[in-house]
Amino acid sequence: SAGGAFLNSELTKVGQSGPMATALASPLRSAAPAQTRDLRAFLTWLGCWLFLPNLPFLPITLMGGPPRWREIAACGVVGLAVHRWSYPLRLAAYLALMTYITVNFIAHMFNMDTEMIMSVIGLVFDMDLLASPEYIVGSALLLASFGFAAVLLRRDSRFDGWKWSAAAAVLTIVYSAADLAITSDTMGSYTRIAPEGAPFTSATSQAHLAALADGKANIMVILVEAMGEPRDPALRARQLAMWNRPELAGRFTMSHGETTYFGSTTSGEVRELCGRWGNYPEIVKPDPTCLPAILKARGYQTTSYHAFTSDFFERNRWYPLIGIDHSHFGPELLKRGAPLFHHVFTGACDRDNPPLIAADLAKAKGPQFTYWVTLNSHLPTVANHDLGTDHCETYDARLNADLPLVCRLFVIWDQAAAALAKTISQPGFPPTDILIVGDHMPPFSQQKSRLAFEPDRVTWILLRDKRLQASPARSAR
Numbered sequence: 042s043a044g045g046a047f048l049n050s051e052l053t054k055v056g057q058s059g060p061m062a063t064a065l066a067s068p069l070r071s072a073a074p075a076q077t078r079d080l081r082a083f084l085t086w087l088g089c090w091l092f093l094p095n096l097p098f099l100p101i102t103l104m105g106g107p108p109r110w111r112e113i114a115a116c117g118v119v120g121l122a123v124h125r126w127s128y129p130l131r132l133a134a135y136l137a138l139m140t141y142i143t144v145n146f147i148a149h150m151f152n153m154d155t156e157m158i159m160s161v162i163g164l165v166f167d168m169d170l171l172a173s174p175e176y177i178v179g180s181a182l183l184l185a186s187f188g189f190a191a192v193l194l195r196r197d198s199r200f201d202g203w204k205w206s207a208a209a210a211v212l213t214i215v216y217s218a219a220d221l222a223i224t225s226d227t228m229g230s231y232t233r234i235a236p237e238g239a240p241f242t243s244a245t246s247q248a249h250l251a252a253l254a255d256g257k258a259n260i261m262v263i264l265v266e267a268m269g270e271p272r273d274p275a276l277r278a279r280q281l282a283m284w285n286r287p288e289l290a291g292r293f294t295m296s297h298g299e300t301t302y303f304g305s306t307t308s309g310e311v312r313e314l315c316g317r318w319g320n321y322p323e324i325v326k327p328d329p330t331c332l333p334a335i336l337k338a339r340g341y342q343t344t345s346y347h348a349f350t351s352d353f354f355e356r357n358r359w360y361p362l363i364g365i366d367h368s369h370f371g372p373e374l375l376k377r378g379a380p381l382f383h384h385v386f387t388g389a390c391d392r393d394n395p396p397l398i399a400a401d402l403a404k405a406k407g408p409q410f411t412y413w414v415t416l417n418s419h420l421p422t423v424a425n426h427d428l429g430t431d432h433c434e435t436y437d438a439r440l441n442a443d444l445p446l447v448c449r450l451f452v453i454w455d456q457a458a459a460a461l462a463k464t465i466s467q468p469g470f471p472p473t474d475i476l477i478v479g480d481h482m483p484p485f486s487q488q489k490s491r492l493a494f495e496p497d498r499v500t501w502i503l504l505r506d507k508r509l510q511a512s513p514a515r516s517a518r
Contacts, residue, residue, distance in 0.1 A: 075201075082124075082200040086209060089131075089198060090120025091216060093190045094139055097182035098146055105488020107149035107231040108224040110217040112142040117213025121206060124198045131194050139186065150484055152233045152304050157320060167350055173385050173421045175486070227488055230496030233481075235303035235318035243312050244300050244478035244501035245332060254336050254410070258509045259402060259473035261411040262332075263461070264309060266418045268454060268479030269494035270299050276440075276493070277500075279451070283458040284477050284502045288466045293475075293504040302481045302499045307354050309480030309499075310414065314363055324359040333410055334364030341410045342366065346398060348374055348389035348416040365412065369397070382417065382427035390427070391417045392456040395464035402471050411473075415457055420484055422449040429456065446490040450483055465504075475504040 094116045095102075098109060116138060123134045148158045170176040200206075245251070245262065254260045271277045285295040302309060307321045315324075315331040328334060333343040344367040351357035351370040360368050371388040375381055377397055379389035394413060402409055417428055424431040430449040433441040441448040464470060479499030485491040 078197070079200040079202065079205055081196075082198050083205050083208065085193060085196045086120055086124050086198040086200065087212065089135070089190060089193050090116050090124075091212060093186045093193065094135070094142060095216075096186050097179055098142075100178065100182075101486045102220060102223060104486055105224055105227055105491065106486040107146065108221060108228050109142070109146065109149075110221045112145055113217045113220055114213060115142065117209060117216075121209055124200070128195055131198075132191065135190050135194060136187075139183075143183070149231045150486065152231070152308070152481060152484070154234055157322065167353055168385050169383070169387050170385065173423055175421050175423075176385065224488075227491050227496070230482060230491060230494075233303045233497065235308075239301075239303070239318060241316070241318060242300050243316060244298070244476060244499075244503075245313050246316060247298050247300060248296070248476050248501065248503045250474075250476055250503075251332060251335060253474050253505075253509075254339060254341065254408070256339055256341075256408050257472075258506070259409045259411065259471055260336065260341070261398075261413070261473050261475040262313060263475065263477045264306075264313060264412075264414045265454065265457070265477060265479050266306060266415045267420055267450065267481065267483040268418070268500060269482030270479070270498045270500045271494055273493065276447075276451075280454070280500060281502060283451075283455050284461075285504070286458070286462040289462055289504065292466055292508075293506055294510070295502060295504055297500065297502045299495075299498045299500055300478070301497055302479070304481065306414070306480045309478075313478060314412070321354060321356075321359045324362050327362050327364075329364075331363035333412065336408075336410045337364045337366065339408075341408045342405060343410045343412070344401065345369070345412040345414070346374070346394055347371070347414045348379070348391060348394065349386055350388075371416075380427075382425070384417065384419075384423070384425060384428065385421065386416055386419050388416050391415045391453070392460040394457075395460045399464045399467070399470055402473070403469060409471075409473075417457070418450055418453040418483075420450075422446055422453065422483075424449070428453055444490055444493055446485055446487060447483075447493050472506045472508045474506055474509060477502045477504070 091113070095109070095113060098106070101107075102109060119134060119138050123131050126134070144155055144158050147153075148155050170180060250260060250262070268280075271280055281295075281297055285293075302312065303318055304320060308319070311317065311319045311321060311324070314333060315328060329338070337343050343365045345356075345360055345365045346369045347356065348371045350372070351368065356370075357368070374389040374394065374397060379393040379397065381387065382390045398411060398413065402411065422430060424433075428449075430452050433445060433448040433452055436452050436455070437448055440451065465473065465475065478501035481499060482494045482496060483490070
């Protein structure tokens with residue numbers, strides 16, 4: 042009996058302090074720290090692969106910007122694939138991912154494909170990004186994202202167990218679905234690249250512009266940056282009226298319509314000048330089917346005007362290939378007296394181009410084809426003193442209160458339209474038929490402003506010179 046008591050006592054001591062106790066207690070002690078480690082690793086993963094990569098784009102997404110659910114899903118997939126890699130490899134993966142989603146975002150915003158964005162990425166040096174609060178905030182958030190990621194990626198994100206991977210997948214899906222819901226109303230106006238077999242239409246074809254070029258009439262095409270078609274009938278009427286001012290009634294008759302658009306500004310140029318869907322990188326040799334080349338073959342002198350640099354989108358390369366013999370870009374227009382305006386795309390003022398065009402037409406001999414691509418209404422439309430958009434309430438207090446970004450856009454269009462009307466109503470302006478057309482809808486990132494315009498169409502206006510309509514042959518067309 043005494044021996045049994047002693048044995049029990051010794052076993053109790055061993056159970057409390059010996060190897061057996063350690064063996065029994067070890068799983069209990071390690072379970073809690075393991076759960077804590079996994080939770081910390083999972084939170085680190087969320088910060089690195091769902092929060093930080095999407096932070097720079099979150100403000101625009103909340104305003105109803107381009108859909109990004111694919112990019113959000115890509116963040117989750119990449120994050121799950123690399124979360125056990127070493128720090129240098131994870132950092133490299135993060136940089137590659139950010140490059141991909143940033144390029145995609147820009148492509149979606151401006152209706153370009155990714156390949157084209159990459160081909161013109163160097164042109165960003167021609168832009169003054171500091172002129173736009175939107176670009177300043179976006180750039181700051183991008184830099185912050187990179188900086189915080191470089192630190193956070195050093196932390197352990199290697200969680201164990203299927204439940205953590207499942208939670209990461211579920212959160213990625215939920216975030217993607219939320220983005221899809223927020224951006225659903227404007228989705229159709231983003232990434233408008235012409236699908237295979239899309240029926241072609243253009244303002245130049247609807248207005249039968251080539252038929253009007255009979256060798257007697259000057260022909261002018263004005264491609265107006267971001268001049269989409271307003272959905273509101275009152276705004277649409279106001280847009281048409283600004284190009285058909287009372288002082289033109291004795292000289293011109295107006296007709297108007299709408300045409301489908303795809304792509305960005307240069308896609309609009311190819312649409313109107315070359316009669317097809319496409320973009321300028323495809324133009325690698327002389328194209329006799331483009332309108333300037335056709336008119337050149339009929340004896341027209343072909344001239345273009347644009348207030349920015351000649352190398353932007355390689356216009357100095359492909360304009361001659363489509364038949365434009367003489368081009369006047371920003372630096373030359375400035376030398377000729379057009380004042381400089383400071384903006385993201387700093388260049389000559391559009392409102393000062395019509396007098397220069399008129400001066401060239403007055404000196405010209407023979408029929409003329411004139412092509413003018415406007416610049417000042419390129420988004421973002423910031424409050425700018427040079428452009429007169431810093432006090433838009435003086436233009437239209439109601440429109441400014443409801444849609445301030447749209448108000449600024451109307452101010453810029455109105456300035457160009459007023460300058461054109463003043464010029465072409467002068468007695469000495471030669472007989473000219475003028476087609477005015479938008480390139481694409483204004484790519485507002487703010488949903489309410491974007492929804493003020495049709496997602497797939499732009500406006501065109503044809504001003505036919507009454508002096509030319511006196512010809513029976515032209516009147517019959």
